[in-house]
Amino acid sequence: MPQIPGHLLTTMLDFMARRINVQLTRLKERNANAFMFVDEPGLQFLFSAMAGYGDIKARDDMDYFFAQVDRPRGIHLCGNPDWDFLLRMDLDVLSLDVHTNGEIFVSYAKAIQKFLDRGGVLVWGMVPTGIEAFEKEAIPYLTERLEDVWQTLWSKGIDRDLLVSQSMLSPATCCLINPDKEKTVERAFSAVNQMKEILGNKYL
Template sequence: MLDHWEELAYFDISPTYSVVYHRFLEMDLSSYPAIRGQLEGPVSFGMKILDENDKPLIFNDQVRGMLMDFMARRAQAQLTHLKTRHPGAFMFIDEPGLQFVFSSMSGYTDRMAAEDMDRFFSQIDRPRGIHLCGNPDWQFLLNRYLDILSMDIYTNAEIFRCYGKDIKRFLDRGGVLAWGVVPTGFEAFDQESQDHLIAVLEGVWQTLAEAGISLEQILAQSLLGPATCCLINPDREKTVAKAYSWVKALSRQLREKYALT
């Protein structure tokens, strides 16, 4: 690996490991305002991959720094490739493992995670963001070097709305919030309505407005998305496809309601 460190393309995903990724890159993407790549983050990866002593790499002080650099190289390789296909390309780093950092039993402290994540993101071109379906310490994430924070607001609305001051600082420095409001799980989706999902969003926005964040700023620095990455359902891809169609429908409704261009 070190022999190829300066060969960025070496770290990209090969067709052997993702046929869909390469098929996506062959498509005509010019009509989209932006395209997004996604890669598992170093903390989540480091919690799953074991060293020679069956110890997760994230706890190996001799290896952890190289892990951050290696995963950053992989993310940068994907982003660079995506930017050859669309100038509006950006990356989400999928970090479900971050919700376990703040457990008293994790052994991997938030201070260690902060240093590691800052080292990781410093090596990736902007715009860059984190996608997280779980419920971490939101203050921790809102204070990292992120451009976009994508979260499952459908599940975590009541908790996330409590971080008004941190959210305001994040927005004031130009951050974008991607509100994951449409559930992709079969049972949850089947019980929902678009009107209720809009009410969930607007309820959070109202709380943030009371914390001093103008609705205009929230709307200007927001994206909509699915709540989770769930792709396993009894009906296979059908619920996920419906969820994405709802994301578009909600976007249209909110744009019309708030006269957004």
């Protein structure tokens, strides 16, 4: 696969970082606790044979990029990348589609522990946003599935209070293809709020 020339890549990373900082500044004017995710589905394919892009070069480029992004720094991924690579990065927030990738994610318990020890926040995307998937899933079932993921991590030595206190909930993915446009996505956010109440009453 052809590689982007170094000077062009640097220009692109600089431009994207500045755009993020401008938007984050605007958001913080409305809410001091605001933060932004970099939504990067391409990271799922970063280490594939087709990419021709090694982990050392990838880390250097990502470190260069995020060093320019104001904190809190976050990434959201719907796919299944190299989680150990991401958890070792200098991130404040990591958002994932745990509805699809929870069983794989828990196998990185050691890296998750180190991420939490650094003060990192995990955003658990358990509520699907596609119409068909959303209609098939009841809130109690989704809540139980997330608790199963947490229970697995607790059994691997991660402190329960630490995990819960550094967790947020969200829909599993963005969704721009639903024929009902934003309606199912809004219902997914409502379901997230209901899950928050259930889990908050149980663990907080």
